Amino acid sequence: MRGKSNMYHLIVHLLLLAGIVIVVFPFVWMVLTSFKTNGEALHIPPTILPEQFVTQAYTEILGALPFATVYMNTIISTVITTVGQVLFCSMAAYAFARIDFPFKNIIFVLVLSVLMVPGQIFLIPQYTIVQKLGLLDTIPALFLPNLFSAFGTFLLRQFFMSLPKELEEAAVLDGCSRYQIFGQIMLPLVKPGIVALVIFTAKFAWNDFMWPLIVNTSTDKMTLGPALSTLRGQYTTQYPMQMAGAVMAVLPLIVLFFIFQKQFIEGVAQSGIKG
């Protein structure tokens, strides 16, 4: 019996490891290529490990693109989108979950309806709005429509609704205002929800592609995704440089993921159960 179960576990491990090889290989290959010289990367047949371990590709990319600026743009856009969404969504979510007010249901349905529609539907009018505001090719264009999220409002509302009513009743009797109740009592209690929203939003904003590609066309106003696409277009055969760009684009989120992996994975795992 014991031997049989060991055998079973061995097979499970082998199958899982085979999958891991496929999952991890592109990352390994990306990193290895990024440390090769251009000549070595173009060598046929290719070498696996770099013959000389060089950081040339990383210095070249700084000359090819205003990479530091692009990086900064991506950080600014991600941080503002995330902070904005957490602030606005938590306020609205609290009111929808905890206060009775006229037209609440109609307004909430209106908010939810946005969730049902694929993003392309809004894209052309959003572009014309940003254009009319004279904001094309500016940093605010990157984050403006993304500050407002129906998904975030819905997510945090679920968290606010699960809190016991007695908390607020006591605060009301003590003469606290709604703003105090929200800021000092309720908001700290939905911290797990806020963490989940921060993770979803930061991931979305950092990796977003089509919107920043459309609104900002000068390289010094771009985010990483579209900047990589211009790099790919201009330096078609400079594979180490392309891979260096890719490494730098995925690294921040991978580091964040390793630090907050519990929250990342739990947030996603819950989406299937709650949704």
Added chain:
Amino acid sequence: MAQKSAVAARAPKKKASSWQKRDWVAAYIFIAPVTLGLLVFYIWPFFQNIWFSFNDVNKFNMSTFVGLENYIKLFSDKEVWKAFGNSLKYVVITVPAGLFLSIFIAALMNAKIRGKSIYRTLYFLPSVTMSAAVAMVWKWIYNEQMGILNTAIKAAGGSGHAWLTSPSTALYCIMLVGLWMTVGYNMIILLAGMQGISVTYYEAAALDGAGPIQQFFKITIPMLTPTIFFVLITSIISGFQVFDTIYMMIGKTNPAYDDTQTVVMLFYRQAFDYGYKGYAAAISLFIFIVIMIVTVIQLIGQKKWVNYD
């Protein structure tokens, strides 16, 4: 609800109503940013997009009403049908394949094995990475002359293939990248579903002499159907949206250009490469309607196979 009873306990009727009014004001202040933001950037644009689809919109956003012209063009445009076919192919292949793979891996992970959290972390990794960056890496792997894939095939005695530039394989290569990015993510959702199934069912089944395979098909799968349904719906919707990887992997001169152009890709090119925003708006509504129909069919069909108890 909560505050009503509290207020009633605190003050006589008249005061309660003024407290309530202040409460309403507070509520409107709380919901104002999201509601106004969504109105300006999403709800109004939704209707504007419908309006655009009946117009010819030029570069300067001057629009001329053309009635149903965009829609008539859409239904007779071979490019639209070709793109629609590509999207359908993408969804019909990646959704079942992805579901099968993610259930299979989740089932393996559900065993009492060591190192589970390491596996989980690594399988999840691709879904946190930027698809545009990852697409570049895959393009390099698929490279005909210098790519590691062809090198490995040649080393094993086979002959190389122009993976991303031959119309017969390019879309499948893109599907593989899509699967690589999403399987781990869906696996996490399904694994959480599996872990939510009560042990008592398995114990009862074991007492009745059911083996692990039987238990899997008679207990795990039926109990997991709500989660499978969730993953199915979200995968179909995101399958129709695929864009980043194709944009990064298929250049304008690629011979497989037409065979990898999905509906969202076509939408993007019509709106922002060629500048036919009215026509693109009609295409975006067409995508929306297709997704709605598929989702409604799923919602009706689920009654036949999804268990909610």
